[in-house]
Amino acid sequence: MELAEQIDDSTFCTMNDEAPTRVMSICNSSPDIAIASGGQINSITWRPMLTLASDHLPIIISIEKPPDFVSVDNRTLINFNKANRVDFTGFTESTFNALPIPSDVSVGERQFRKVIVAATARFILAGRIAALRSNFPAEADRDTLRHANPGKPRVRDLNLKIW
Incomplete structure (x- = not known):
């Protein structure tokens, strides 16, 4: 009962419908609970899958991408030129x-890696560049300019402004 009250007091909704997730010869029940944010609930389908192997049914949760969904590349870029x-x-x-002095090779390798990672984080610029740039003028796009005319002075100026 306390869990139901906490879900009711939050912005989350339960995805379970009336279908049981545990099927036994004497009774059916739904001990499994799946929750999602209210904004996503209409994009999600929830269904238990009938199998013969167990009395606990596997639950299939599918998330449909909305038509305006934009996939973003999640790469970290490192700028060694400005290190x-x-x-x-x-x-x-x-x-x-x-x-x-390390006691063995694996301790030494772990210490070495830790120092390099710490130095990299402090002295080499890295980050993620957002793929979406709404209202960004095409003439200011460095890559477009670079491909069209790599010797153009504007490309050099834009390169200096990055990071």
Whole structure:
């Protein structure tokens, strides 16, 4: 009862319908609960799948992409051209010198990786560039300009502004 009250007080909805998720010879029940945000509930279908292997039915949850769904590439881009190489080197050298001699190869490799990851996070620019740029003028798009005329001075100026 407490779970039902918490769901009622939230922005979530239950996806279960009246179909049982546990089928036994003496009774049917629905001990499984699936919830989703209210904004997505109309895009989701929920159905238990009848099988012979168990009294607990597997539940199939399908999410239909809305027609205006936009897929975004989730890559991290690293800009080595603007890396602070001097500080990167200084940081790694001082950190390596401060570390004790590792007891075995795997400990040494783990320490090495940890130092490199920390230095990379501090001194090399990285991030995700949003694929969607609404109302972004086509003439200012660096890639379009670069492909059309790589020697154009505007391409160099845009390259300097990135990051």
